[in-house]
Amino acid sequence: MPAAFPFSAIVAQEEMKRALLIAAVDQSVGGVLVFGDRGTGKSTAVRALASLLPKMQVIAGCAYGCDPSADHARCVDGCSSRGPKRRAKSRSVPVPVVDLPLGVTEDRVVGALDLERALAHGVKAFEPGLLARAHRGFLYIDEVNLLEDHIVDLLLDVAASGENVVEREGLSIRHPAKFVLVGTGNPEEGELRPQLLDRFGLSVEVKTPGDVAIRIEVVRRRDAFDRDPEGFCQKWRAEDGRVRKRILAARERMGSVTVPDAALERAAELCMRLGVDGLRGELTLIRAARALASLDGDDTVTDAQLRLVAPSALRHRLRRNPLDETGSSLRVERAMSEVFPA
Amino acid sequence: VTDDGTIEQRRWSDAMLAAALFAVDPTGFGGIALRCGADPIRMQWLALLTRMLPASAPLRRLPTNIPDSRLLGGLDLAATLRAGRSVAELGMLREANGGVLVVAMAERLTQGTAARLATVLDNAEVVVERDGITARHPTALGVIALDEGIDEERPPEALLDRLAIHLSLRGTRSIEESGVERASDIAAARARLSRIAVDEEMVEALCEASLALGVDSLRVPLHALHVARASAALSGRDAVNEEDASVVARLVFAPRARRLPVEEPPTADDEVGGDAQRPESSSNEESEEGKPDKAEPLGDIILAAVQAAVPPEVLASLKPSAATRARSSSSGRVGVALASSRRGRPIGTRRGTPQAGTRLHVLDTLRAAAPWQAIRHRERRGVAIEGGSPRIEVRREDFHILRFKQRTESATIFVVDASGSSALNRLAEAKGAVEHLLADCYVRRDRVALISFRGARAELLLPPTRSLVRAKRGLAGLPGGGGTPLAAGIEAAHGLANALQRRGQTPTLVFLTDGRANVARDGTQGRSRAEDDSVASARLIRRARMNALLIDTSPRGQGFAQGLADEMGASYLALPYADATAVSKAVRASATARQLDCASGGS
Numbered sequence: 001m002p003a004a005f006p007f008s009a010i011v012a013q014e015e016m017k018r019a020l021l022i023a024a025v026d027q028s029v030g031g032v033l034v035f036g037d038r039g040t041g042k043s044t045a046v047r048a049l050a051s052l053l054p055k056m057q058v059i060a061g062c063a064y065g066c067d068p069s070a071d072h073a074r075c076v077d078g079c080s081s082r083g084p085k086r087r088a089k090s091r092s093v094p095v096p097v098v099d100l101p102l103g104v105t106e107d108r109v110v111g112a113l114d115l116e117r118a119l120a121h122g123v124k125a126f127e128p129g130l131l132a133r134a135h136r137g138f139l140y141i142d143e144v145n146l147l148e149d150h151i152v153d154l155l156l157d158v159a160a161s162g163e164n165v166v167e168r169e170g171l172s173i174r175h176p177a178k179f180v181l182v183g184t185g186n187p188e189e190g191e192l193r194p195q196l197l198d199r200f201g202l203s204v205e206v207k208t209p210g211d212v213a214i215r216i217e218v219v220r221r222r223d224a225f226d227r228d229p230e231g232f233c234q235k236w237r238a239e240d241g242r243v244r245k246r247i248l249a250a251r252e253r254m255g256s257v258t259v260p261d262a263a264l265e266r267a268a269e270l271c272m273r274l275g276v277d278g279l280r281g282e283l284t285l286i287r288a289a290r291a292l293a294s295l296d297g298d299d300t301v302t303d304a305q306l307r308l309v310a311p312s313a314l315r316h317r318l319r320r321n322p323l324d325e326t327g328s329s330l331r332v333e334r335a336m337s338e339v340f341p342a
Numbered sequence: 343v344t345d346d347g348t349i350e351q352r353r354w355s356d357a358m359l360a361a362a363l364f365a366v367d368p369t370g371f372g373g374i375a376l377r378c379g380a381d382p383i384r385m386q387w388l389a390l391l392t393r394m395l396p397a398s399a400p401l402r403r404l405p406t407n408i409p410d411s412r413l414l415g416g417l418d419l420a421a422t423l424r425a426g427r428s429v430a431e432l433g434m435l436r437e438a439n440g441g442v443l444v445v446a447m448a449e450r451l452t453q454g455t456a457a458r459l460a461t462v463l464d465n466a467e468v469v470v471e472r473d474g475i476t477a478r479h480p481t482a483l484g485v486i487a488l489d490e491g492i493d494e495e496r497p498p499e500a501l502l503d504r505l506a507i508h509l510s511l512r513g514t515r516s517i518e519e520s521g522v523e524r525a526s527d528i529a530a531a532r533a534r535l536s537r538i539a540v541d542e543e544m545v546e547a548l549c550e551a552s553l554a555l556g557v558d559s560l561r562v563p564l565h566a567l568h569v570a571r572a573s574a575a576l577s578g579r580d581a582v583n584e585e586d587a588s589v590v591a592r593l594v595f596a597p598r599a600r601r602l603p604v605e606e607p608p609t610a611d612d613e614v615g616g617d618a619q620r621p622e623s624s625s626n627e628e629s630e631e632g633k634p635d636k637a638e639p640l641g642d643i644i645l646a647a648v649q650a651a652v653p654p655e656v657l658a659s660l661k662p663s664a665a666t667r668a669r670s671s672s673s674g675r676v677g678v679a680l681a682s683s684r685r686g687r688p689i690g691t692r693r694g695t696p697q698a699g700t701r702l703h704v705l706d707t708l709r710a711a712a713p714w715q716a717i718r719h720r721e722r723r724g725v726a727i728e729g730g731s732p733r734i735e736v737r738r739e740d741f742h743i744l745r746f747k748q749r750t751e752s753a754t755i756f757v758v759d760a761s762g763s764s765a766l767n768r769l770a771e772a773k774g775a776v777e778h779l780l781a782d783c784y785v786r787r788d789r790v791a792l793i794s795f796r797g798a799r800a801e802l803l804l805p806p807t808r809s810l811v812r813a814k815r816g817l818a819g820l821p822g823g824g825g826t827p828l829a830a831g832i833e834a835a836h837g838l839a840n841a842l843q844r845r846g847q848t849p850t851l852v853f854l855t856d857g858r859a860n861v862a863r864d865g866t867q868g869r870s871r872a873e874d875d876s877v878a879s880a881r882l883i884r885r886a887r888m889n890a891l892l893i894d895t896s897p898r899g900q901g902f903a904q905g906l907a908d909e910m911g912a913s914y915l916a917l918p919y920a921d922a923t924a925v926s927k928a929v930r931a932s933a934t935a936r937q938l939d940c941a942s943g944g945s
Contacts, residue, residue: 038503039559043464101469102458103410108471116428116474118712130471143457143500189453189500208558216549219563223545226564227536 003229006236007048008243010041011218012209018292019202019312020049021243023138023180025250026291029284030201031159031181033144033192033316040206041218042184043142050097052240054248056136060089063128064175065096065135096137098130098179100155102146109154110166111173126173131164134179144183145190152196155181159199201284202309203316205329250294257293259286263301266339270310273335276317285313303340310336350514357387360507360593362523363572364484365394366531368442371506371568372463372561373485375448375497378511380490387511388444391486394528400441402434406450410472411705413458417473419705423712423734428474435459435468436479443483448501449491456498459485463504473709506565508597523576531575538571539581547587547640554641555648556600566590584643591647599648706742711735752848753789753806754929757835759855759895760796761826769794769822772854774922775929776804776813789847791838795831797824798865802834806842825867828859829875832910836882843888850889852929853912856896857903880909891915893925 010017019032034042058065068090100109111129118124130139139155141147158164164177181199185192197203209215225232267285276282288309289301296305315328357376364374378384392401410416415433422429435443435458443459445451462468462481470477485505489497496502545567552563573586711734718735758772776790790813792804804813832853839849859872863879883890890912894903907914915928 037558038500039561041560047465099469099471101414101471102454102461103414104471105410105416105473107474108476112474114474118714127474142461146454146457148454186500189457189498208560210553212546212550212553215553215560215563216546218560219549219567220542220545222560222564223540223567 003233004047004051005041005044005222005225006233006240007045007052008239009221009225009232009236010045010048011221012211012214013041013045013206015312016042016045016204016206018308019204019288020045020182021247021295022202022288022291022309023182024049024053024247025295026254026287027178027180029180029287029291031183031199032312033197033200033203034182034184034206035187035192035203036206037208038186040208042206046097046138046140046142046182046184050095050138050140052244052247053095053097054244055092056095057090058093058136060091064132065093065137066176067136096133096135098134098137098139100130100139100141100147100151102143104130104151106150106154107168109151110158110164110168111175112166112168113171124170126166126171128175129164131158131177131179132175135175135177137179138182139179141181141183143185143189144196145185145187145192149193152193156195156199197316198280200316202288202312204312205315246295249297250291253294253297253299254290257290257299257301259290259301263289263303263306266303266306270306270335270339271314273339274314274318274331276314281314281317285310288313307336307340353509353511353514354383356592357509357511358390358523359573359589360509361387361391362394362528362576363569363589363593364486364507365391365523365528366572366576367535367568368395368399368484369440369482370484370535370572371565372504373442373487374507374509375487375489375502375505376509376511377489377491378509378514381511383511383514384488388486394523394525395442396529396532398440400438402438402441402443404434404443404445406445406447406452406455408434408455410458413455414468414472415470415475415477415479417475417705417709419708423708430470430475430477432479433468433470435462435483436481438483439479439481441483443485445485445487445497445501448487448489448497449495451487451497451501453498453500456501460500460504473705503559503561506562506569507593509593510597527576531572531578534575534578534580535571537580538574540567540571541581543640544570544582544587547644548590550641551591551644551648552595554645555595555598555602557595557598562594562598566594569594584640587640587644588647591644595644596648602645602649703742703744707736707740708734710740710742711737714740752850753791753842754850754852755806755835755838755842756790756792757800757831757851757853757855758792758794759826759828759831759853760794760822761824771922771925775925778922778926793831793834793838795827795834796822798827798830798861800827800830800834802838806838806847825861826855826859826872827861827863827865828855828857828872828906829863829879830861831855832876832879832883833863836879836886836888839883839888840886843886848889850891850929851883851912852925853890853892853906853910854895854925855892855903855906856894857892857906858896876906877909880906884909884911887911891929893928 007017016034019034023029023032034045036042056065057068059068106112107129109129109131111127111132114123114125114127116127158177159179159181162176162178164175166173166175183192183196183200209218221232264286267282267289271282271285274281285306286301289305292305292309293299293301298305311329311332314332318328318331360374376384376387378387395401404413411431411433413433413435415431415436418429418431421431445459462483463485466480466482468477468479468481470479485501487497487501487505491497502508545563548563548566548570552566557563567582570582570586570590573589574580574582577585714737715735718737756772756776758769760769772792776792789806789808790804791802791806792813793800793802795801807813835851835853839851842849857876858869859876860869861867862871863875890907890910892903892907892910892912892914894907894914894916896903903916904914906912
C-alpha cells in the first residue's frame, strides 16, 4: 500500500479531524460520515487516521481478530474452545481499516465458501469476508452514496447487530463483526438512504476552505508529499506520534471522565428543541463530548465540548421538513445559541 | 486568415501542447478531458498523442458499459476450472498501469464507473474484493476522457474534477500538423521532470488565481502545479516560470472559471477583444520584476491569460454577479448525469432457475458448481451416462440468475394552467404538490418538473430536479393571469417528456387545467382554433403513449377537460378545489397503479 498522508499534516478541517479522533477513542460513538465538496481531503483524512491508530491485541491465529481480554464465546474460529483457563497467545497488530471498494461483490463482504480449498481438496470451508476483517476496527466506504443497494442492505443489519450471519452455499456461520463505519461522499452525487444515514454516529460537513493562506498551505504540503512521500512522512512522524499518544491517553482517561447532570440536561434540551427522534442523538452527543473531553485531558464534560460536537452528532438526525429551507447545520447552530448561554 | 481561423489555430495548438504535456507526465495530473465530436480531428489528435507516449506505455480503451469484472478484475473462470484453484484475472484499470486509459463517450459514463476511476486516480491502486479474490494492485495511470456531449451532457463531475486539462475541439476543422513535439524531446522532458523547481511565489499565485476564478476544488491548483512542471520540462527549463503559469491558465483554469475577479481592470476587455494577442507578450514585460512584493504580478498574468483563453460568449456569462448562477447550473448538470446512470443495470445475482425474463448468470452458476465437482464426479462414478460423463457437472441448485435494477427513474412533470382568474390559486396548489412530492421523492429518488402556460406561451419554470431547495427557488413568485395557450403547454410538456424518455426515465405528465383554451398555437386569440390546436397536441401525448393524469380544476366539471383527457389517453380526475395534498396523493396513486401495471405486464 502506498504511504498515507500524515494525519497531523492535514490543514484545517477541524470538525472532520475531531470526529475521526473521537471515533478512534470511543468506538461506541458509532461511525463517522464525511460529506462534502470535491477535493477537500475526505478520504485522505480517513486513510491518514488508519496509519496513526495505536496497535491492538488479538488472539494469535484467530481469523476474526478476537480480543484476548474479552469474552469471545461467539467466535467460530475456535478461540472460544480454548476457554478462559488456557490463556491464548496474543499478539499486537495494526487496527484494521478495511476498504470496502465500489464494485465489491457480496461474497467478499460477508464471506463465502473458500473456493481454493473447495476446489483443491473438496473441503467446505468458510473464507471470512471484509466484515470479519473489519472486526474491532474500521470499515471505510469511499463514495458511500454510490454503493449498490444490495451491498448497503448487507451492511445495515451487521452494523446494527455487530454480528455477521452467513447463510449461503451450504454454509451456516455467524461471527462477531463490530466495526466503526466510516463513509465519505459528495452529496451532489446522490443522497444517502435514511437507514444508512442512521447508522452513522457523527456526520461531518466539509467545505472547500475559502481562505487563500489555508489553500496555499494545503497545496504546498500535498505537493511536497507527492514528490517525496517518505521524506514528508518522516518530517511529520513526531507530530503523528503525539496524536497517537493523545488517543491512547484519552482512552485511559475516558472511564474517569464524569458527565455532570447539567451537561445531560443541556444535551436533552438541545435534542428536544431540534425534535430529534429517539435517544440515539442524546446518547451519541454525550458519548462524543466525553471522548472529546478525554482527548482534551479534562475530567468533566463541559458546555465547550458539547458545543463542539453537537453539530456532528445531530445534524443528520433532524427530521426533514420539506417546507423549511434552513440547512441542518444552521438549525443546530440556532438551537445551540438558544440552549447555551452566550 | 479570419478571426475564426485564428481561434481554431489557437485551439489546435493548445490541444497539441496539452498532448505533449500529458506525454511528458502521463500519470502526474489525472489526464485530459477532450470535448469533441467523433471527428477526424479527434483521431488525428489521439494519433499524435499516442506517438508522443513512450512505446512501453500501455493504452487501453474503456467502453462505458464495462462490467466490474473487466474493469476491476475478478475470477478467471476458465483458468480456474482448468487449474483447479482460483485464478485471478486482471482488470482493465490494472492493465493500464503506467499508461493511458482512453474513455470513449465519457459523457455516458455512469457515476459508479466514474467513481471507480476516480478512486484509482486518487489512491494509485486498484483494490479488488470480488469473486473470492482479494488484491491490491499499485496502479498509476492517466485518463483521456473523450466527451461527445451536446449541450448540458457532460462526463460525471467526479471524473472531470480529477483530470487537470479540459480541452474543446468542438467545431474545429482539421488542421495541418505543425509544432508537434518530437518523441525524443518528450523523453528528454520526462527525464527532467523530477528536477523541476517551483518557488513559493508560484504556488501562491496558482492558489490565489484558482480561488479568484471561483474554482473551489483544491485538486485544481495541485494539478496545476504538475502541469506547470511538465510545461517547464518541455521547454527545457529547470524551474517553473510565468510562461508555464500562463499555460496552466489556459489549459487548466480557463475552462473551469466560474467568475472573474471582482476588481477587473477596464483594459481586460480590450485584451479579450484582440484574440490573437498571446499572453506571453505581456508576461515578458513583467518577468524582470524580481520584487518580492507579493504574488500579484504573477497572479495578474495568470488571470489575464485566463481571460484571453475564455471564449468571449462564455466570458460574458462569467461576470462577477453571475457566479452563483454558474454554480447552480452546474449542480443541475450533475443531476442529468445521474439520471442516465439508472438504467436496468445488473445489481448482482441470486440463486434461482432461469425463466422467461430472467437471465442465467453463467459465471456465478459455474462458480457455485465448481467446488462440488470432485464430490459429484465421485458420486457419479458408479452410474453410467450416455456419451460419457460431462466435464463440468452443473445441477439445478447451482443456477444463479442476474438481478437487474428494475426501477427506472421516474419524473413527474406538472403542467399548470396559470391563466385567468383562478391562476394564482392553482399555481399555489401545484407548488405545494411539487413540494410534497419532492419530500417524498427524497426517499424514492424521483424527479419533479413544472411547466406553466399563460399569455401567449408555455414556460419551463422548474427543470426536472430532485432538489427541494432548487424547486423552491424556481417556484418563488410565479406570475399568473392572461390567456390560455393550452396547446403550447401540452407541446412543451410533450417535448420535455420526450427528452426524459430518451434518457431512460419514465415521465408522468400531470395537467392542472380546466381544459378551456383560448390562445392558439401561433399565439393568436380565438377559442375555436385554440381548442382545435389543443386537441391536436393532446393526440401527440396519446401517440407517444405517455403516462398522463389530467386534474380538472373547473368549478363544476364542464366536460372540456374530460374530452381533452380522452384525447390524451390520460386518466381524468375532477378536483375542483384541488389542494396540494389531494393533488400529490392523486399523482402518487396513479404512479403506484402504473408500477403495478408494469410489474404484472412486464416480465
